[in-house]
Amino acid sequence: MIECLIFAVFSFACLGYFSKNILKIKRNISLGRKLDRSDKKAERLKTMLLVAFGQKKMFSRPLPAVLHFCLYVAFMITSLELLEIFADGLSGNHRLFRSSLGSFYTFIVSFIEVLSVLALIATFAFLSRRNLLKIPRFQMSEMKGWPKLDGNLILFIEIILVSFIFTMNGADEVLYNNGHAHGSSTAGSYNFAVSQHLGPLLFDSFSNSQLHVLERIGWWGHIVLVLLFLNYLPYSKHFHILLAFPNTYYSNLEKKGKFSNMESVTNEVKLMMDPTADPYAVPAEPVAEPQSFGAKDVTDLTWKNLMDAYTCTECGRCTSSCPANITGKLLSPRKVMMDTRDRLEELGDYKQKNGKDASDGKSLLGDYISEEELWACTSCNACVDECPVNIDPLSIIIDLRRYLVMEQSKVPSELAGMLTNIENNGAPWQFSPTDRLNWANED
Amino acid sequence: MADCLAKGEIPEILFWVGCAGSFDDRAKKITKAVVKILNKCKIDFAVLGTEENCTGDPAKRAGNEFTFQMQAMMNIQVLDAYEVKNIVTACPHCFNTLKNEYSDLGGNYNVIHHSQLIQSLINDGKLQIEDKSVFKGKKITFHDPCYLGRANDVYDAPREMIIKLDAELIEMKRCRSKGLFCGAGGAQMFKEAEPGKKEVNIERTEDALETKPDFIATGCPFCNTMMTDGIKNAEKEDTVKVLDVAELIANAADL
Numbered sequence: 001m002i003e004c005l006i007f008a009v010f011s012f013a014c015l016g017y018f019s020k021n022i023l024k025i026k027r028n029i030s031l032g033r034k035l036d037r038s039d040k041k042a043e044r045l046k047t048m049l050l051v052a053f054g055q056k057k058m059f060s061r062p063l064p065a066v067l068h069f070c071l072y073v074a075f076m077i078t079s080l081e082l083l084e085i086f087a088d089g090l091s092g093n094h095r096l097f098r099s100s101l102g103s104f105y106t107f108i109v110s111f112i113e114v115l116s117v118l119a120l121i122a123t124f125a126f127l128s129r130r131n132l133l134k135i136p137r138f139q140m141s142e143m144k145g146w147p148k149l150d151g152n153l154i155l156f157i158e159i160i161l162v163s164f165i166f167t168m169n170g171a172d173e174v175l176y177n178n179g180h181a182h183g184s185s186t187a188g189s190y191n192f193a194v195s196q197h198l199g200p201l202l203f204d205s206f207s208n209s210q211l212h213v214l215e216r217i218g219w220w221g222h223i224v225l226v227l228l229f230l231n232y233l234p235y236s237k238h239f240h241i242l243l244a245f246p247n248t249y250y251s252n253l254e255k256k257g258k259f260s261n262m263e264s265v266t267n268e269v270k271l272m273m274d275p276t277a278d279p280y281a282v283p284a285e286p287v288a289e290p291q292s293f294g295a296k297d298v299t300d301l302t303w304k305n306l307m308d309a310y311t312c313t314e315c316g317r318c319t320s321s322c323p324a325n326i327t328g329k330l331l332s333p334r335k336v337m338m339d340t341r342d343r344l345e346e347l348g349d350y351k352q353k354n355g356k357d358a359s360d361g362k363s364l365l366g367d368y369i370s371e372e373e374l375w376a377c378t379s380c381n382a383c384v385d386e387c388p389v390n391i392d393p394l395s396i397i398i399d400l401r402r403y404l405v406m407e408q409s410k411v412p413s414e415l416a417g418m419l420t421n422i423e424n425n426g427a428p429w430q431f432s433p434t435d436r437l438n439w440a441n442e443d
Numbered sequence: 444m445a446d447c448l449a450k451g452e453i454p455e456i457l458f459w460v461g462c463a464g465s466f467d468d469r470a471k472k473i474t475k476a477v478v479k480i481l482n483k484c485k486i487d488f489a490v491l492g493t494e495e496n497c498t499g500d501p502a503k504r505a506g507n508e509f510t511f512q513m514q515a516m517m518n519i520q521v522l523d524a525y526e527v528k529n530i531v532t533a534c535p536h537c538f539n540t541l542k543n544e545y546s547d548l549g550g551n552y553n554v555i556h557h558s559q560l561i562q563s564l565i566n567d568g569k570l571q572i573e574d575k576s577v578f579k580g581k582k583i584t585f586h587d588p589c590y591l592g593r594a595n596d597v598y599d600a601p602r603e604m605i606i607k608l609d610a611e612l613i614e615m616k617r618c619r620s621k622g623l624f625c626g627a628g629g630a631q632m633f634k635e636a637e638p639g640k641k642e643v644n645i646e647r648t649e650d651a652l653e654t655k656p657d658f659i660a661t662g663c664p665f666c667n668t669m670m671t672d673g674i675k676n677a678e679k680e681d682t683v684k685v686l687d688v689a690e691l692i693a694n695a696a697d698l
Contacts, residue, residue: 060621257594258543262508266548269512294506323624323647328640376637379504379629380589385620401506414634415505422510426496427462428633437492439464439471440478 007089007223014227021234025310028348032303037250047390048249057388061317064129067122071158074119075241078112078165085223094182110193113169116162117194123158130155137316142335147237147314154238161225166198168218171211173199180208240313244389247311250304251390256381259398264291294402297363298344301396308391309341318383318393324376331376333383333393339368340396365400374401375412447489447525455487457527459541461534462497463664469671470664476693477533477557483698484569488531494521498540505630512548515540519550533557533689535591535663536628542595556591558601558662558688565607570696577695578610584656585612585688586647586670587622588663601662601688608695613654623647627665648673652683659685 037044050056055072058065087096098105130138130151138151172181173195179187189196203211233239271277295301298309318333319325325332343364350360377397384392404410411419418428426433447454458481464474481488499514522530530552532538542554564570583605591597598619605612617623626636626643636642648670651659659670664687671685686694 255539255543255595257539257590259503261544261547262512265508265512269509269516272513273516293508321621321623323626323643324637324639326623326641327636327643327646329637330639331637372637375634376639377629378589378624378626378631378643380624381593382589382621382624385593398504398506402508403506405506406508411505411507412634415630418630418633419502419505419507419510422497422499422502422514426514427466428497428501429462429466431462431466433496434493436460436465436495437490439460439474440490440492442471 001092004090004092010224011086011089011227014231018231018234021231024348024352025234025239028344029303029306029310031299031344031348031351032301032306033299035302035304037304040253043253044249044251047251047253048245051251051388051390052244052248055388057386057390060386064126067125070115070118070122074112074115077108077115080108081112082223082226085219088219089223106191109169109190113165113192113194116165119158120162123155123162127152127155137320140316140319140332140334142332142338143314143316147338150236150238151314153232154236157225157229157232161222161229164218164221164225166195166218168215168222169195170199171203171206171214171218174203174206175208175211175215178208178211180211237312237314240311240389243307243311247307248390250307252304252392252395256384260395262293262402264293292403293406294404295396295399296365296403296407298340298347300403301340301364301399305340305392305396305399306344308393308396309337309344311389312337312341312391313389314338315388317386317388318391321382321386323378323380323382329373329376330370331373333397336369336373336393336396337391340364343368365403369400371404371410374404377401453526454489456529456531457522457525458488458490459530459532459534459537460490460495461532461537461664463668464533465495467664467668469667473533473664473667473687473689476687476689476698477531479693479698480561480564480570480689480696483696484564486564491521491525496521498537500536500540501630501633503540503544504628511544515545515548515550519545519548522550522552528553530554531557531560533662533664533687535588535594536665539590539594556595556597556600556662558591558604559597561689561692562600562603565604565692570692572607572692572695574695574697575609578608578658578691581610581657582613582655583608583610583658583660583691584615584651584654585618586615586625586651586659586661586666587619588661588666589622589624589628591662592622593620601660604688604692605660608691610658613656615650615654617650623650625661625663625666625669627669632665632668644669644673645676648677652677652679656683658691659683660688660691661685662688 055065055069058068084095084097088094101108129135169190169192173190173192175181176188176190177200179185181188203214206214233242292300298306312334314334316334319335322331322333346362347360351358374397377394379394379398381394384394421428421430425431458477460474463470465471496518497514498518499511502510502514530541532541532554535556538554538556541552545552561570565572585601585605587598602612623646624643625647651670659674661667661670667685667687674680674683674685
């Protein structure tokens, strides 16, 4: 009874703290500018099913895709087992669903066990890729410190989690073999695919009372770790396991080459080009508060940009396919996403303490992302195409560029020349527009 | 176009030449190849000539939305004045901007890339490859322009044209949606690169040379420049030629 009470209190506390953090992230994301992505529901659902559920884009790199898929499926299916753990924990029962589900129960738990073994193999492979093989994209400067530790911590937690599952099922199996199973004195086997062999192999020499303790350690260890892990997520790149779904649902469905149109500019340009317009006229409808052109800080980005930042799992596929980064330039699309998230966390906390309109005098542009990084971008869309969860670093880069150019007039001098040429000659080079048709008369 | 209007004709399709195609000596050859193909197929087309203006693409990529929209609005006024419905262009940057970004400003046209037009002309039997021996068995690798491929999902049209030439199409290790870009887009063409260990076009040319090609084909005047520079840098200009897909077809069709 006391065990049930402890379980209930602990679970409640963990879920409560998790909800608090989720609300904080939701609040931070809603600091972003408005953007309407409520259209094309069917197409959005399809994108989510393919890209998030089906992990379609992962498979462009088959080896990590298969390994990741093992972890992903193991995670999804093991969540089913949590249902029983919660039911057992709150009711004080043992394997509550076994009697009603019968052989299907054996199948499901066996399936979970097999997947857990695959997940364990994948975990070791991932650890060695990160730490022994030193895959270049995990060694870049933005991956020093916490991001590196974060990546490894998740994998260690996974190993401990799987160990607890097999301690629980293995000890339970030996107890059953010895005729000491819960609520039954007949000897037998659960016939779970892995633990029916692994249990006797590991725990045969243990006494029944030791086995009971082991089984409890496995059970408690498993659920405690799961609940702690849940609360670790909001602080970790691993948050993608939740946000991947909404983030792919709200993907940009336009052609990648189409950059957003700035309405605020359109109004100005129309006014300039209309000879009958009265520039001093009072606007027919009340205009919204004037916005700056482009983005200086995270609050100038759209909420989807900010959701992107929280979804990023720092895999670095974007950076490893970025032509600027490949050729040694400073730009890394992954760093753009990590900077956006770090800045958003910082600003969100500051606003929480000092009120909604407070400003800490810092900004994403300048304090986090430098002009040199922004001008190295070629707008080739390789990063957008690579991202397994449809993050769009390019739109952030372009918005920051817009701020540099239109608010601060900070343009590299060659580009300033190009822009002047377009304005004066109608071409990026200094040719006379009257020479445009010369090609037709040349040989 | 103005001449057509004077005669009271509205041509079926407008050939948008683009700044590179109008002023760059190398790209002018691509423009002429496209015109030869259009004439050969008796396509009713016209060009804007001196009334054409930069689409504003490099301004938009450089973050200057004002300059972009000024250009776009002026171009839309000209295009609408001539009642243009269909546009073909040999530049993927113009293609992307006209097709995707003019609609928000009120310019709605049916825009295709020259590789798509030529491919449909071949498929419809309007264009015959007369001399297949020119490229028969030659190794051709295709470099995907980023604003044609990734930006607009056009990957197959240029490739099918190369196959029609009886040439051997060899893919680079980074191709199609995984293609490395040439180094010119996003207004990079008009400035020096940021400090780094290598120029992008050199890296991309190395990809292309790995396939040991006789020709590097592309569908963009800027890619053409970057790859040609890369080939010169590798001192391979005697053995490897960089050609636009339109030039491949024009050569083979003996135009």
